[in-house]
Amino acid sequence: MVSPDALRTIVGILGNIISFILFLSPMPTFIQIWKRKSVEQYSAVPYLATLINCLVWTLYGLPFIHPGSILVVTINGSGLVIECTYLIIFLIFSDKKKRIKVVLAVLAELVFISILTLLTLTLTHSHKKRSTIVGTICILFNIMMYAAPLAVMKLVITTKSVEFMPFFLSFASLLNGITWTTYALIKFDPFITIPNGLGTFFGVAQLILYATYYKSTQRILAERKTKQVNLSEVVVADEEELKKPCGRGQNGHSTLNNH
Secondary structure (H helix, E strand, O other): OOOOOHHHHHHHHHHHHHHHHHHHHHHHHHHHHHOHHHHHHHHOHEEEEEEEEHHHHHHHHHOOOOOOOOOHHHHHHHHHHHHHHHHHHHHOOOOOOHHHHEEEEEEEHHHHHHHHHHHHHHHHHOOOHHHHHHEEEEHHHHHHHOOOOOOHHHHHHHOOOOOOOOOOHHHHHHHHHHHHHHHHOOOOOOHHHHHHHHHHHHHHHHHHHHHHHHHHHHHHHHHHHHHHHHHHHEEEEEEEHHHHEEEOOOOOEEOOOOO
16 A cells, blocks of 8 residues: 555656646747747746745745655746746847846845745744745745636636637646645645645636637637638739729720729
8 A cells, every 4th residue: 555655755746747847838938039039028927926936835845944845846946947047038038128127026036035034044943833934925925826817717708718728728737736735635734735726726717617618719710710711802802903904995095993
């Protein structure tokens, strides 16, 4: 029989793999930025939010804060590297104004995590108290990050279309929430259970919305495609009409076709 610790390790490794895939999901966006040599209208906010989230969770998983959470450190440490890579690319291809804002935001996050670490280590002297302080902050940051799924879900309900809520990301988010909730319940950790329990709930809600509005999305996309085809036919017809030679009147004067 598999021991609880071994089972928790297996689930944690699976959680690392799923979370790693989610961290890599913005890669197509940054490939596009690299090719176009511009960040265009993209915002750095999601990556800054993920960066601070990874920072606090990495701190939480360290042995002097919450022992036995090395798998929390590995995935959030990986997330730190990935998010820093995204932000470096963003800085390279953004204008001066955006670059200054991003640099100031990153500095503010580093100052925050430094102060949090210093105060936690100097003012508290037990793992339980340290876990409570840092874990509570982790939950707050996670809840703030759920604003993004809520905004997307609102957009889906308003437009009756799941065009901007990719199925793969919704499904992966659900698996991520389930995996880390399971990990936290095997050896109960409320600070991991609460945010990932919420993540599971939002993942289920997104898939319900996807199932509800899938047909209407296909209809909207089909209608849009039909309109584009009809517009193309009109443009071609107008071009053909313009190419026709002008007619000659009875008096030998040119008469223009009416378009």
